[in-house]
Amino acid sequence: MIKLNLTVNGVPRTLVVDPEESLADVLRKQLLLTGVKVGCGQGQCGACSVILDGKLVRSCVTKMKRVADGAGVTTVEGIGTPDNLHPIQEAWMAHGGAQCGFCTPGFIVSAKALLDENSRPSREDVRDWFQKHRNACRCTGYKQLTDAVMDAAKILRGEMRAADVRYKLPADGRVWGTNLPRPSAVAKVTGTWDFGADLGLKMPEGTLHLALVQATVSHANIKGIDTSEAEKMPGVYKVVTHKNVKGKNRITGLITFPTNKGDGWDRPILCDEKVFQYGDAIAIVCAETEKQAKAAAEKVKVDLEQLPEYMSAPAAMAEDAIEIHPGTPNVYYIQKIAKGPETKPLFDKAPVVVEGDFYTSRQPHLPIEPDVGCAYMNEQGQLVIHSKSIGLHLHLYMIAPGIGLEADKIVMVQNPTGGTFGYKFSPTMEALLGVAAMATGRPVYLNYTYHQQQTYTGKRSPQFTTVRFAAEKDGKLLAMETDWTVDHGPYSEFGDLLTLRGAQFIGAGYDIPSIRGEGRTVCTNHAWGAAFRGYGGPESEFGSELLMDELAEKLGMDPLELRYKNVYRKGSTTPTGQDPEVYSLPEMIDILRPKYQEALKRAKANSTAEVKRGVGVCVGVYGAGLDGPDSSEVFVELNEDNGVTVYSCWEDHGQGADAGSLGTAHEALRPLGLSPDKIRLVMNDTSKAPNSGPAGGSRSQVMTGNAIKAGCELLLASMRKADKSYRTHAEMVAEKIPTKISGKWTAPATNCDENGQGKPFCCYMYGLFMSEVAVELATGKTTMEKITMVADIGKVNNRLVVDGQMYGGLAQGIGLALTEDYEDIKKHSTLAGAGFPYIKQIPDNMEVIYVESERPDGPFGASGAGEIPLTCPHASVINAIYNACGVRITKLPALPEKVLAGLKTK
Structure with missing residues (x-):
């Protein structure tokens, strides 16, 4: 000392x-x-x-x-x-x-x-x-x-x-x-x-610090777990294994579709029979300090019988591959799409046909704050779990049977959260905390290192996609055929829903009267597939957007004009057969066109023998919701001071749930003339707020926004007097009129059938992207010089917050295009190693233009926002690279060595 x-x-x-x-x-x-x-x-x-x-x-x-x-x-x-x-x-x-x-x-x-x-x-x-x-x-x-x-x-x-x-x-x-x-x-x-680690420092005396014993192989049978030496280490209170779990020791994946061949109970909380991926939790050491817990974790001995490791979908689909989950085939879900007449006759007669194979990588979420949480028993005998969860009620039901408690005995609280971008749709941390708190009877705290963040949280599922277009000589699309394979890692949660996204979004944005295709979800031993901003959109739209450029080249057309010819107009339908709720894409292209023409001139004028510049465009589409009749609930209460409190579980992973809630409530309550500070928010605690649904799929502004609007309107109606003035809180109490009201809303949408046809979303988001790049011919290095987005997300609630969502999503799209990956477990387990884009990798010149088409079913005309900026800006980057130097990268990321190899092949 x-x-x-x-x-x-x-x-x-x-x-x-x-x-x-x-x-x-x-x-x-x-x-x-x-x-x-x-x-x-x-x-x-x-x-x-x-x-x-x-x-x-x-x-x-x-x-x-x-x-x-x-x-x-x-x-x-x-x-x-x-x-x-x-x-x-x-x-x-x-x-x-x-x-x-x-x-x-x-x-x-x-x-x-x-x-x-x-x-x-x-x-x-x-x-x-x-x-x-x-x-x-x-x-x-x-x-x-x-x-x-x-x-x-x-x-x-x-x-x-x-x-x-x-x-x-x-x-x-x-x-x-x-x-x-x-x-x-x-x-x-x-x-x-106070983020999770800050609250961890303020936990009461007696809080146990947790350290995980984790697998360092990707597939193995467990023959034995010896905790005896660890239990003798200084400060160790208990070493928890599967034997100490009171429930069924599984996190349910909530199988979405009956044709899924799995049962959804494939993820152990603590591995008992097998290890399914690197980093799987085998035991939890509970000790007085973090250092003591980590030292003891090193002493736990795990006897493993290593098995073949299937680190990609093709490997897991091989004829000699064993079943990763015995009794469930590695290909456990098939999704078909069938829209319009059969495609084969159209392809046989089409004047122009193009096709291509594409791959989107295992993109890591790369939040700056690693996963963190704590748990304890409250005075009512309930297990309280604090975490970064973005699906509080959802996670409650996903972990309750596994840890061995009824749902009403669990309270879920979201701590102030340092970004998740979707990975916290998976409640792994929550289940580990719950098991440890129940096994020890003491408050517990767990904070991942960044190595654990990278190796034991979910990633974007890689996707192998094949797309074929048939078109007339004038560029009008006639038909599309698709095949896609989702590498979803070892755990099935939401894998079938993710695979459905291929049917919903390959070719999205274009009027394609005839579509046939098939996708599949594959179990592998690499990192599990978690929700990630765009959820299936970046994977699905990448292939069709690159192929649109190939079609334009084959036809001798400008890529933007080919898109203009085919985007949704009255009479068009989406890939699911649903009519678009607005038809703003032609207007968006009209807005971009002069900027695009100037960009092409700029690229040509500024290209040199050493550095070639290029411009690429693409269209992005995404739905706002979780398919079908998605719903949300909030409480709205008139306070004694005649302000209003809104209670919701609109989870916030950085996107601005507080601003979204406040802006929506303030607009709905305008007849009361309240200033913003008179609207209070009670958020993200299941003991205080109702089930507003998870914060994913850009659903919250539409679903929870509508629930807030409905609750506020009901409160106003109950406050309104015959003379159209409004009662005070005191008058409401005196007249025995309830001051707290439930607001609920359900989307007017229907689920897709077995062929991917239906009306899954009441509101969509539309984006048009243009990237300007410079490619160094000697090295293959691509530099982003500008990115432009024309966005239609309906009416904008908070411009400051929405701008941030657009810029941030575009930056993640650039990372997906050029640098980010989690393929090599050792190499990609740090921020820098995984290709995190720092400020000089993102252009300072970013422009976002809004087309605010009012949504009939959106609250005050709003749609969602968070997903659209990452639907496919990466495709515009790749198209720009081709425009610059003639190298088309079809497998992400477009690392300099890939571009250089393409240049050498040319």
């Missing part, structure tokens, strides 16, 4: 520390300065950034033995407070820089260090700084962060006032469609928003 005297945020502190401890852990655990976040723990994300003696450092990799006695440390807590914001924090709020907010304190500290050093930075100076210091954001796309720093610099130079960037309520009091900062913004920019 060493004693240090430090000045932390201007306050002298005397500390006794372990010299090998990180500065981040000392600040967080000994001083409770939880504005210092630990994401990757490897110096790759910058969430832990602090200023040490005037220099920006990543505190998670700064050992205390390197911190000088008398050093000065500044954290986000020393930059500004909720009642005294720094200009950087003011600007961050104004530009929507804090989405999930986990990386925000690190960025703000980094920006402070930059502006201390350079008071007049250019945009490139800002981007270079964040790149150099490895400040990583997964939510925003970075543009808003640069905007915020530029405005903060102006305020600090005296060229503008902080008041100039603050939100101002419009004169009419309406917040719908404005840039109102989300309610959580102040807490996020000041580091006072």
